[in-house]
Amino acid sequence: AVLPKTGSSELTAFVIADTPVPAGATHLLVRTRSVDGEMATGISLAFTDRAVPTEQASALQFDDLDIDRSEVGGTITIAAAVDESRITFYSAHFGDAALGLVGSSLGTATTGATTLSISVPLETPLPGTVVYLMVLAGNADGLALPVHSAKIVLVDRAVPLNPPVSIAFIDDDTDGGEIGGFVTLQRAIDESDVTAYTCYWGTSSTAVASSRLSTIPIGTITVSSLSGSYAAFAIGGHTAIPGGASHFLGFSANADGEIRTGLSVAIVDRTGDFPSVAVSSVHFVDLDTDFFQIGGPVVWYEPVSTGGLLHYTVYMAIDAYGTLRTPLGTVSVGSTHFDVPMDTIIATYTGVVYTHLLVYASNSYGEALQGFVEPIVDRAIPTAVASGLQFQDEDKDAGFVGGTLSWTLPSNPALPTQFLTLTVMLADLATSAGSLQLAEISGTDATYYVSKGTAVSNFTHFEVYTKNVMGQALVGTSLPIVDLWLPPYAVEFPSFFDQDLGVGQLGGDVQWAEPADTTMADVYRVYLEDSLAEYGGFRQLVSEVPVGSVSAPLAFDTPVGNFTEVTIVAANAVGESLAYANVTIIDRTAESCPLEAGHKHTSPRWRVAAGPVGAAWRVR
Known part of the structure; x- marks a missing residue:
């Protein structure tokens, strides 16, 4: 490297990794240089070429002596590398499928012998990602890369975790001190780690290895030889009960041994007859x-x-x-x-x-x-729940509801949770103060008509539950009660100025001020009304606008007919308010229109008014 002069008291040069070392080189030299050349002598620094081993152990061997699943223990035997010139020790590790190291070192062994060993304690946890047992050579500069390790696939020896389901024995030999019959073991529900079943004479009801009277079983039956649900061990007739034996012990087993804890059944020496009668x-x-x-x-x-x-x-x-x-x-x-x-x-x-x-x-x-x-006939209340409740209140009075309540029926399961009927309820879900059943209807109905005049009272929701002979489902579906009623108010300050100057014709904007409370109104309807009709007022709808509006158009050329008033009524889905506002119709013509009135006449034709007028005006 060549470093420029910077005026600093320290300069740093980096030696790039993987820089080859020339043959015979032992030092790094630093010399100064000017335009006239480089100094003949400088300072030097001896270097040490650090290197981890690339050699690996010649062979590995490991037998797991811990027979519990996900635990290992035993001795790792290591055959030394052919060339140990750069190796001072070996280190054992768990490795995953990608040759990554899992956890810390399991132990180390120092070089010096052709065969070395590392002890792994029993009950050492085996992480789930481990695939290999790996041994890496090492020295003062570090461990060899995993790719240069010696490795073997790690086999976790484990006895079964799945026990037999049950064990039974009935003595068919009625002689005292002698027994005969079959010890039956019901096979494990999961036999993924089971290859055989064994039976022993036992000294205790605790079915563990120390309770076996002998290490030699009465019998061993392989899973592959079984066709039914049971493994049956024959005890020949007139078999004398061995001294100390009080139970039969049954175990599931595989090539690594027997399950830690099996099942036991007491040996009952029948010297008479079991009952021959039954309830x-x-x-x-x-x-x-x-x-x-x-x-x-x-x-x-x-x-x-x-x-x-x-x-x-x-x-x-x-x-x-x-x-x-x-x-x-x-x-x-x-x-x-x-x-x-x-x-x-x-x-x-x-x-x-x-x-x-x-x-x-x-x-x-x-x-x-x-x-x-x-x-067993399992009787149970329903579990099915209706969904999609809908209701539109059609009752015009506040505090009362009426109309059709509808829902989507759930799938009706088979017994025992099949439902037969549905209950329709009013419920107070705000305070959990109670409920009132409105009806119990067929389980095939998807609607119920709530009679008009049904008091809301303190109830907040409709509820629908499935039901059978065992009772009502614990969970139903609910819908908040929305009590709709006729708007109780009318608009204020209605006005109408006829801008259609034709005789017997009306046109222009009907105007008003909204009431302070508009929560119960959806629209405003504008009518022409004959208040002098023989059988009461007759109305003709001429316009409808949403709440929030303060005017509505009355189309030009609308005939006056016998109508005497313009009426504005608030309305919602239930109907029209009983309160309304109106204004008397004045059919303005060219002769009656005051001079100061402005017009925006949009009639499709011009009109000529006959007769003298009191002042001049123009239509614009």
Whole structure:
């Protein structure tokens, strides 16, 4: 670089990155220069060429010993690079699909041996973006670029998270100290991480590895060999119960091991017969009005003979065969009634829907093999809501409404939330002070006529609700009540000056002043009125203008006829005000028009007025 003289005490020159180092170069030299040449000697600075390694480890190996999902642990084994001349250590990292480093270093190993190791603690969290385990060579100048790393795909070993749904065992061997039958495991709802099911003798109801009587299972059944919903492990007849065994334990499993916590069922050594009788005529009425929730009484008849029976148990199940039985409660023999708690949920987030109730009899040996079944009929109030309420008040009086209320019907679902009728209400939504039902109508109606003269009172809204035999929907649709009535006022200071000079013809502007309150008016209507008509005033509409106007045109050449007054009336959608203002018609002609009156006559033809006039005038 050549730097110009600036007068500053310090000058800076930048050495561009990737500048090649000439062979044998060890120093940077700085010399001064003038027009006559460069000095022979100068000052020098020794430089050190810093460089991170580009070499990589020869091989990697890692086996995850942590069997929990999204956690790893174990030993990383590293085969040293062929050339370690620029390497002083190796550093292990998680890497993503783009070879970016994820998180900080997992550990380092110093060079000096052909094989090195880095320990990764068990339960080390594994970020979701990790794809590779990467080892980068390093020295005092830094780490090698990720592109020069040694890497392997990281395999997260994990036992299943999804357990079996249920476990059951019924002893078919009635000899004391001996059992026989099948241990049945209902398969996991999600088997994405399950390849097999195992069954063990257990010493506790807690189904964990430490509760297994032996590490050797009674049996292992692979998922690929199953065709139904259950894995069944056979216990041969006259099998002696091993010492210390109190339960059967069931686990879901895969190549990495068994689920941490499985299911257990007590070993009941049946030395007599289970009940052979059952209740009959089971009935249930759902009194809970929420969808997918039940509650109410279950009733039944006891068996004719109840000898030896101890109690009855009420279950929910997903079919009539008792699959996925879930106990709701137990009552003693002699009882024929059980109350299912309100808000009992019959549909779970996992997709299980209970469809039947079953009542089983039990004795000291256990439960009967068959119970009495009653389908669940989930009764619920409607959830559908009408929409698009519309209403135009046709009642002319303040404080009262009347007219057609209309809406758009919702889709009517199937039972249990199907609606049969609609209720039309007046409601006070401003203070939640209450409501008044106007009518209950067919669920197929989309209109209701509110009788004129219906008092608004303190009500603020119309409401429409769907309804069935279980009751009215919790949510309806509403529309604010707009009480329209005839405008209670008239315009002020009406005036009309006839500018059409033809005899028997009128024309010009009708003028007035608006009232102070115009909120209830939409338009002003101008009429010619015969106030002397035999059967009361006769009106002819000649003009209509919106509120805000203070004049309206009366077309030239309008015949006077028998009309005696010009009348102005305020009106709205309900009708015309009962109050009005008028002005007497004076048909002005050329003879009667005063000299000082100005005219803007726009008649389509000129007129000639016969007879003498009192003064000269002109039409302009």
